[in-house]
Amino acid sequence: MNLKNFFKELTESESAAVSMTEKQISIMSAAIEIFAEKGYSATTTSEIAKRAGVGEGTIFHHYKTKKDLLLAIPDYLSKSPGQKGLMDELLRIFERPYERFEDFLRDIAYNRRDFVAKNIPLIKVLIQEIALQPELREKASVTVLFPAMEKFSRAIERFQARGQIIDIPSVSVSKLIFTSLFGYFFTLYIAAFAFSGDREQDLEYLIGYILHGLGIADTSVNHDPETGGAVL
Amino acid sequence: MNLKNFFKELTESESAAVSMTEKQISIMSAAIEIFAEKGYSATTTSEIAKRAGVGEGTIFHHYKTKKDLLLAIPDYLSKSPGQKGLMDELLRIFERPYERFEDFLRDIAYNRRDFVAKNIPLIKVLIQEIALQPELREKASVTVLFPAMEKFSRAIERFQARGQIIDIPSVSVSKLIFTSLFGYFFTLYIAAFAFSGDREQDLEYLIGYILHGLGIADTSVNHDPETGGAVL
Amino acid sequence: MNLKNFFKELTESESAAVSMTEKQISIMSAAIEIFAEKGYSATTTSEIAKRAGVGEGTIFHHYKTKKDLLLAIPDYLSKSPGQKGLMDELLRIFERPYERFEDFLRDIAYNRRDFVAKNIPLIKVLIQEIALQPELREKASVTVLFPAMEKFSRAIERFQARGQIIDIPSVSVSKLIFTSLFGYFFTLYIAAFAFSGDREQDLEYLIGYILHGLGIADTSVNHDPETGGAVL
Amino acid sequence: MNLKNFFKELTESESAAVSMTEKQISIMSAAIEIFAEKGYSATTTSEIAKRAGVGEGTIFHHYKTKKDLLLAIPDYLSKSPGQKGLMDELLRIFERPYERFEDFLRDIAYNRRDFVAKNIPLIKVLIQEIALQPELREKASVTVLFPAMEKFSRAIERFQARGQIIDIPSVSVSKLIFTSLFGYFFTLYIAAFAFSGDREQDLEYLIGYILHGLGIADTSVNHDPETGGAVL
DNA sequence: TATGAATGAGGCTTCATTCAT
DNA sequence: AATGAATGAAGCCTCATTCAT
Helix, strand or coil, rough: CCCHHHHHHHHHHHHHHCCCHHHHHHHHHHHHHHHHHHCCCCCHHHHHHHCCCCHHHHHHCCCCHHHHHCCCCCHHHHCCCCCCCCCHHHHHHCCCCCCHHHHHHHHHHHHHHHHHHHCCHHHHHHHHHHHCCCCHHHHHHHHHHHHHHHCCCCCCHHHHHCCCCCCCCCCHHHHHHHHHHHHHHHHHHHCCCCCCCCCCHHHHHHHHHHHHHHHHCCCCCCCCCCCCCCCC | CCCHHHHHHHHHHHHHHHCHHHHHHHHHHHHHHHHHHHHCCCCHHHHHHHHCCCHHHHHHHHCHHHHHHCCCCCHHHHHHCCCCCCCHHHHHHHHHCCCCCCHHHHHHHHHCCCCCCHHHHHHHHHHHHHHCHHHHHHHHHHHHHHHHHHHHHHHHHHHHHHCEEEECCCHHHHHHHHHHHHHHHHHHHCCCCCCHHHHHHHHHHHHHHHHHHCCCCCCCCCCCCCCEEEEE | HHHHHHHHHHHHHHHHHHHHHHHHHHHHHHHHHHHHCCCCCCCHHHHHHHHHCCCHHHHHHHCHHHHHHCCCCCHHHHHCCCCCCCHHHHHHHHHHHHHHHHHHHHHHHHHHHHHHCCHHHHHHHHHHHCCCCCHHHHHHHHHHHHHHHHHHHHHHHHHCCCCCCCCCHHHHHHHHHHHHHHHHHHHHHHHHCCCCCCCCHHHHHHHHHHHHCCCCCCCCCCEECCCCCCCC | HHHHHHHHHHHHHHHHHCCCCHHHHHHHHHHHHHHHHHHHCCCHHHHHHHHHHHCCCCCCCCCCCHHHHHHHHHHHHCCCCCCCCHHCCCCCCHHHCCCCCCHHHHHHHHHHHHHHHCCCHHHHHHHHHHCCCCCHHHHHHHHHHHHHHHHHHHHHHHHHHCCCCCCCCHHHHHHHHHHHHHHHHHHHHCCCCCCCHHHHHHHHHHHHHHHHHCCCCCCCCCCCCCCCCCCC
């Protein structure tokens, strides 16, 4: 988990973005789309070629194997012109000096909501295949997840220092927020459960719920793992 | 979403469990294991046969196609002798008359933790393929998810009636709890992100966080969707 | 081509007919039906079992292999109670002392028409598989075709002796009549070409045409193979 | 049954012939050969590939399924360079202005004899599978049989107009000649009955027999369907 | 005798990858 | 660089046959 490497890669990636030919981009886009629809394994290179509007052989000029195509997706997160800054925005939020934790949280929530909503296929593929392909999990963890979590924890600590949120390990707080948001977006956008209800309203409930859950306010409810009591 | 049908199916399923031959069970188990490891599509029927210790033809004697094998998994949740009551326990918790919301929540959390920890492959397959196969999503929603959510909401309402938790639509509360727990278990057990930290401790943080998030206590932080303010 | 063997077989077969159990008959019938519909090779033993209303294993108690089932069909021509005398009637016509060739021919034509019309599946299978399976061709030739052709030729010779039909080798006459009738019945009943027209009328045309073609009457049209002239 | 369409198809087919690659031709040839030997259903695509000298996958590159390979055979009748004019010659005979019916008939007989003798596998497959596969029967009827029969009947009518052959419906005459020749060639070349005798001589007998059978000459033998008397 | 669960050899078909153009 | 014909390994599935009941 080396931040320097991460940024070097990001930078390199952006310059690399320039070198992505139009054909490469259409191959990548087609691949992500179809991977998301049917899964990596059930996707045919010939179908990718067809949807990308190129010959089958062309794919193999740019990506030595079908697997390379999959492993190139994390790079695409930062490379592609249209996608540039997909993660950057979030990282910038993490660094921005917010007055109130609530504003910070709300920006994150809506930023990720927009990100997810606009990149369902990409995210779907990543989550699906991260659970199946160790190489991809490794790559995604090192280049995206861990660096982001680290920055996130730093931000959390600033709010803790100012006494705005509960004082448990910042990493645990990061995980609570991360998994809450993740669970919300996943069930809604990826698993696509047909939950009824107003999504906008539900997201606000979620924000309030997180704020509350991490708030300092009430300490009457707490629990000790040893005794079975509440801990917060 | 008809509860009566749901229970009829559960009951029928259990009697059906008796009719599952030893060979069928070993096929099903092997299939779930390998599906979880490599995904449905990348799994070979010959590998399933090998691990199940049966001839490849035998698989097709019991399940007409490979896909049927996948679609039979939800039934297996209630059918298989060893797995019987996987969902029943949770449903029983939903119906038990708890004094305190905290006890109710904790029972759920630990019950699901145990369930997930003991059935990682099964859950992994279901989640993976629910996102890819509409038939499976439909089947799982109708036979497992929706009935459970309904019962869950009923329980929530009982606590709300007693003023123990916040008074927003019970369905929204259900979803908040569900997605929080789901996000926690998913990132840990399914996506298998190598988050560091003490899982036991983290689960307690999560319980406290949910309790807090849904508590009545502090209303100083709130938000209105219209004005952008906090709502809780 | 041994007539004695032929009759011995026929006789044995008839006694054997008694030993055909009800199940055997239903297997045989089902087999012939489906063989006729889809061809021997494309027919499944399981489908035969299903249509015969027996278990799959039962077939193999009576016929060691699927091929044995096919090779047993010629026997069935004489064995089966309902089918008994399928060929006998024809052979009896060959032996009956007709006054006029025309009556002889007409009896043959209508007898075969009835035979074919009532046994399309049986005939279809035999013709189909005779062209593919040397063993079957051999068996059918020796037990059915050649003996019948021999008797037929003897009958022809009697008419030739009385000057009623043209005096070319009796075997050649047999073949002319046989192939004419065969061609007529085959195109109509086996290949099932959707020729329009009145079949009854066409059969009468055919009879008149054969009579004429073999008649003594007109010798103005004739041809010599050497010189290229007509020969009749 | 539209002659114009028929010729358009023939013409298109011939130009299409040019587009048949060398590999396609060798696949088609191999397929026809083996289909004829063992029947369509008993033939293995791997055996076709081996005999054609191509990879098994190559077959499916040109014909989507094994069945498509079968259904492509009628087209091959007109397409293939070597086979071009297989039917054309016959059709040309039908249109040629013969003086005498005998010459017309003899040309047909020998032309078809040559055709059959040189294309036994092709014909065997077609006849076999026409009786089993409705699609093929339909295709062969519409593209080959019916158009040919129509032209044939026109020719017959010209001879009838000149009083050279008997005056029954020209279609019935066509069928008589067709089925006679068909029966002769089928029993000899396709069913491959081991009839003894001089084939050349027998063909001449057949020609004379047909001539006689259709001749005007002797009307003493005739029959009325109603009364049971001869009709010619 | 009758059955049908079990089997594995083998069939059709798919597909990632190569390579000549 | 781009293509698509060609390929063979491998996958899913079928099926005749066996065998324990």
